Amino acid sequence: MxxxxxxxxxxxxxxxxxxxxxxxxxxxxxxxxxxxxxxxxxxxxxxxxxxxxxxxxxxxxxxxxxxxxxxxxxxxxxxxxxxxxxxxxxxxxxxxxxxxxxxxxxxxxxxxxxxxxxxxxxxxxxxxxxxxxxxxxxxxxxxxxVIEDALTDREISVLELAAAGNSNRAIGNRLNLAEETVKGHMKAIFIKLSAADRTHAVAIAARRGIIDL
Structure with a gap:
């Protein structure tokens, strides 16, 4: 290298x-x-x-x-x-x-x-x-x-708000999205990051530098 x-x-x-x-x-x-x-x-x-x-x-x-x-x-x-x-x-x-x-x-x-x-x-x-x-x-x-699907800008925004402790409803209000849409984004995030839950997803994203805590 x-x-x-x-x-x-x-x-x-x-x-x-x-x-x-x-x-x-x-x-x-x-x-x-x-x-x-x-x-x-x-x-x-x-x-x-x-x-x-x-x-x-x-x-x-x-x-x-x-x-x-x-x-x-x-x-x-x-x-x-x-x-x-x-x-x-x-x-x-x-x-x-x-x-x-x-x-x-x-x-x-x-x-x-x-x-x-x-x-x-x-x-x-x-x-x-x-x-x-x-x-x-x-x-x-x-x-x-490298072969994984990257998080979209919207998914990163959702995860950043989740990391700050916001509920799905609060995230939806902040981003002008329906609560069900936020839930859909969270499911996609879990799949892409191989995360078990919100806390796990936030930890993985912070470690990889996808979001800042």
Whole structure:
């Protein structure tokens, strides 16, 4: 999944994460490498776009879950203005649905924060050279679910409201649907997620990154 590329060029990196300790740790690791340099940091998506515009880094390390503009929104914004931008997602979430959204938005890499110590440096070099990297555990999860029917936008909306504790009737009122229609959506959700009940469906969807809790 990972190709290491040796190069004499200084690779300029933008680090985006709302946790200062994580940014500090990444900067410290990169500082030990002669061919890598952190040129800027940001704590949210808006800052990521601003810092990208100011520094035009070779690689962006992007968290997804941040206040304000999310990492996913920032990826879309950056890639819309700079289509060749090379972005590596750094996240604690291994969900296949979230990973697919990031990759479809234009991310070139996806690393779990638990794997940073062993994968970060080679991934930066590989992505800078035009390669791609997907965490092995995430790739396996994607492969397991690739042939499944994905939840529709309506089904996701229903499940998000169910996760918030709403009854079928309340969900119907919120979405302007008949209660029986909501029940039909819930049955379809159970089948697609292989879930036994609402609680199970919510847990599966949250783990896979289909919904946020």
């Amino acid at each position: 990972l190709t290491t590329v040796t190069t004499s060029k200084i690779i300029r990196v933008l680090v985006v994460d709302d946790h200062p300790f994580l940014r500090e740790g990444v900067r410290a690791v990169i500082a030990t490498q002669a061919d890598l340099c952190v040129v800027a940091e940001a704590c949210n998506g808006t800052g990521a776009v601003e810092q990208y515009r100011a520094h035009l880094p070779d690689v962006v390390l992007m968290d997804l879950q941040m206040p304000g503009m999310s990492g996913l929104e920032a990826i879309v914004a950056i890639r819309s203005e700079w289509p060749d931008a090379r972005i590596v997602v750094l996240t604690t979430y291994s969900g296949d649905a979230q990973a697919l959204r990031a990759l479809r938005a234009g991310a070139s890499g996806y690393i779990l924060k638990s794997s940073l110590r062993k994968e970060l440096l080679d991934t930066i070099r590989s992505v800078s050279a035009g390669g791609k990297h997907l965490d092995t555990a995430v790739a396996t999860d994607i492969a397991m679910h």
